Amino acid sequence: MLKKLLVVLFIFSFLLSACAPAATPIATVDEPVVEAPATEVAVVEPTAAPVVEPTEAPVVPAGPNAELTDAKAGKYAGTTVTIMGPYTAEDDIKFRAAMEPFIASTGINVEHEGTADFNTLLTVRVEAGNAPDLAVVAQPATTKLYAEQGKLVDLSSVLDMDQVKEDYIQDWIDLGTFDGKLYGIYYRASTKSLVWYMPAEFEAAGYAVPTSWEEMVALQDQIIADGKAPWCISIEHSGVTGWVATDWLEEIVLRKYGPEVYDQWVNHEIPFNAPEIVDSLEEMGKIWKNDAIAYGGKDYILNTWVGATQNPMFETTGTGEDQKLDSKCFMHRQAGWYLSFIPETQRAASNFFYFPAMDEKIGKPILGAGDQIVQFNDRPEVRALVQYLSSPEGGKIWAMTSGFISANKNVPLDWYGNALDRSQAEILQNATIFRFDASDMMPAEVGSGSFWTGMIEWTNGKDSQTVLDEIEASWPK
Template sequence: MKHSTRTALAMATVLIAGVALSGCSVEPTEELTVFASWAGDEEVAFKAVLEDFEKRSGIRTRYQGHRDVSQVLQVAIERGRPPDVAVLPRVNDLQRYVNADQLVPLEGAVTTDPGAAPQLIKLAPKSGPAGAPDGDALPYAVAIATSLKSVIWYDTKQLEKAGQGPPTTWNELVGLSQRKIDDEQVRWCLGMSSQSVSGWPGTDWIEDILLHQSGPTFYEPWTRGDLAWNSPQVKAAWETWGSLLRVSAEGTARASLYTTFETAAKGLLPRPEASGSSASPPAEPAASDSRRCHLDHQGSFAISKYRPKPSAKPSPTASGSPALSLAFFPTPPIGPTGTSAFSEVSDDVAVMFGDPKDPERAKDSKGTERARKLMSYLASTQAQTEWREHTDGLAFSRRGEAPADQDGVLAAVAQRLRTGTLCWDGSDLMPAAMATAFERAVLVYLEAPERLDSLLLELEKIRTTVPRAEWLNLMCVPPA
């Protein structure tokens, strides 16, 4: 059921009332408020990280989570009560906050720690119609959790049945999609529905294909709003995706409109029966969702959807991973462009909010100094180690370190984050209006691919109306 805007704002107001420091607190200056989007198991893991920080620093933290980070923060800012530290699930609001002087630049240990350098995001405020920087770029955010994208997951046992190894070219991937396994054509684990916002798994596909088909020469201008949506390169990315889906199992594309990405992922690996348990597994939302699939284009966060939760605390050597035949291969290059080393990534980034009434005082306050300590800790090896221990090994970052106790799949993800050229998720960089239109266009395209030209024209009109100052300009980052 959808909530009305008024209800959503009411929920946000109540939430921020709990997040912001209350005037009735006994010692409010001893406590940091931390706001993020995590709930459930993710919240439990992040709170464990905060508890470790409290033990090390003696600084108390108070966490509050809500899925709609952008809207809740906007309400808090308007009321003059933003949290001390917020974790943004996508970076597209960063430029707007910097332009409005609502963030405090990072200083101290986090800026001098060599391991944290790949995690820092530097921006300069923008104003005016051209969207040019107004001054030098300063570090305003630190990426504390990173998901690897541009990878395709598969069951090694199933691929062996197809008589083909992991594809290294796009043509080989297309050929694999036309093969049969156990008399069934290879099927993509495709789900476009999501509780927060639908369509983003499709935007991941378009972005990934554009990067590997046309390279960063066109990908980077597109993500910063300098390349038209109806350009030949962008149109070719949509058509390449559509062609790949059409040669796969019949009905995959349209069925994805009614399937969540979590449900789609469950079809990749068979779930073993729990020994000694008579409980039946929960029913799938639809019969079409529960069919076996063979390939899944999804970020590293999806590993938790493929494997069952361990019933007990995992051993350090196994990272809690049962003996699953799970593996991935990178998105192959398309055409002559040498893009095999490029990977999209998405980041959860931590920022510090200042006093909206007196930004200069906020930069030197005791509360801001405590927030800086938290930011340094969140970017540290200690925090990453704590996070891995409470996420079954699934916490990754841009730090150039890899724990020795990771299993094969997790080690491969960490290795690619260390050695590949990392490009921010394209829609994560786009202003909210542009990203939302992109997600909706993906859903329409899967239902009616013949409307592609008109969809791209509509997206291009939106691009030209979004203020230039709202676009981010973050380049792909080669390995250190």
């Protein structure tokens, strides 16, 4: 197992060299080999088999994770695997770092292309017959679509399924399974039901962390009375703008009407514009459409990049020794991975609390999401990388830095490099009421289409009923 000091030195050296364009190969470094997962078995020599297209019968491995075992023996050294996903900026750097132990121990080159326009570009490449070997997909509906088109490899032929069942709760496995076949394995998970804040600022202003929706409303009133805005909110995110708003609506539906109505909504067993959903959007509007509550009003919400949403929280006054925080807004509802976007100088002073429940009878539900690894091309070196990324070691380096929670429940909590990530991981590992992001479960035409654009229009002034009627009309027949 890598010593923490070596990891720190490795990450530092990697950051100095990670300025290459997104699609260039990741340079191999002389890094000690990460120990193989305890579940690996003795090497069994694989029988020769031709590379096949995903639509044909998959190659049967010679044993659990046989390709990864062979890769570590140098059998595929010099080959290249391409992977495309939404990880950019700091996430791109950390994802590349997480794959370095695989590269160092196998000699396989990995080319990662991270882009904010991932959904659009992936569609273009798949339709052109130029799909990457692997992709990091956030929406289960997108995975299902490619599976139905025969574009994906059945991962049950790639992974040791007994080990998968040991490493993942059944909900995660089910989310990547369609028609009885596993097409997506979850890599990164996120806890969305969190509210980021600055404890020192709360204490200085005399604010208490709310534990119920009623207490949160009272806190909003108190902050407004003090001349500040309670919430930092924004949604601009290039080609995927709108998901922040859909997350908020999902949180409120789950809290106000419970998991049964939430599931019916996701599965279109009730219409998208059902009264419960209209009411939930109106509830959301009490925050989003009140300029006294949402910092900067709709102009700030619509035009500010999601990575800068919280910046007014960190504004300062004075200079030198007299400089101190002068927050313009105090709360930001966002997933746990958002720590990566908080200014480094403020990370240690930041914390989160649970987004309050609305109904004691429903309890305290957790809304979350995650990124699946899907496989388009079936070659041994590609299989080896899938096997590595699905193992606890596949996320170890990223977990030890920050901004990463593994969907793999057997990632030790002490691997997480800070208390915030460790707390989120523990929440996920011990979750009792957990629901996946609704928009990610809906047909792609809605979940990453009309739902996103509809919420942009709603934020810009269109009424709730009209927006939800239009989204309902867009649902595939």
